[in-house]
Amino acid sequence: MNSRFRLLIATALAGGLLTAGCAQSANPENDVTPSASGGGSEPSFQPLPVPTTLPSTAGIPTPGKDEVVVTGTVEMVGVEGGCKALRDNGNKLYELKGGDAGVLAVGARVTVRGKIRTDLMTICQIGPVLEVISSQRA
Numbered sequence: 001m002n003s004r005f006r007l008l009i010a011t012a013l014a015g016g017l018l019t020a021g022c023a024q025s026a027n028p029e030n031d032v033t034p035s036a037s038g039g040g041s042e043p044s045f046q047p048l049p050v051p052t053t054l055p056s057t058a059g060i061p062t063p064g065k066d067e068v069v070v071t072g073t074v075e076m077v078g079v080e081g082g083c084k085a086l087r088d089n090g091n092k093l094y095e096l097k098g099g100d101a102g103v104l105a106v107g108a109r110v111t112v113r114g115k116i117r118t119d120l121m122t123i124c125q126i127g128p129v130l131e132v133i134s135s136q137r138a
Helices: 003-022
Strands: 067-077 083-088 093-097 109-117 129-137
Touching: 067 093, 067 129, 093 109
Parallel strands: 093 129
Antiparallel strands: 067 083, 067 109, 083 093, 109 129
16 A cells, blocks of 8 residues: 555544544533443433422512502612612602603602512612502602
8 A cells, every 4th residue: 555545544544533532422421321331430311300389479569469658759860870769758769660750850759659579670779669650749
């Protein structure tokens, strides 16, 4: 055989071996194939546990429940470009969600009926989220 032919065969065999080596699992700990002997060192597939309870619905407002009435002054808090909030008489700050923009103008003293939304997170994170059901000037 000439040397070029031998080099070609050697290259093809080396490429085949490399390809076969790459076909093996990159991380044998994640291999889900049981070993042929049944007792080898390869881990076997373990199913994920099935939850026995449903997720809690605590904190999700139900219509007609969890309503609050808050009286205070509307403010624009300078977080992330500004967030509309209601500061009550006890200096507690609520982040307002929704409502009539004409009534909830910055500086206005208002009374808001709404729901505290513990199931929401916002960019502002300045206080509890108060979802406005109705609002009026105080």
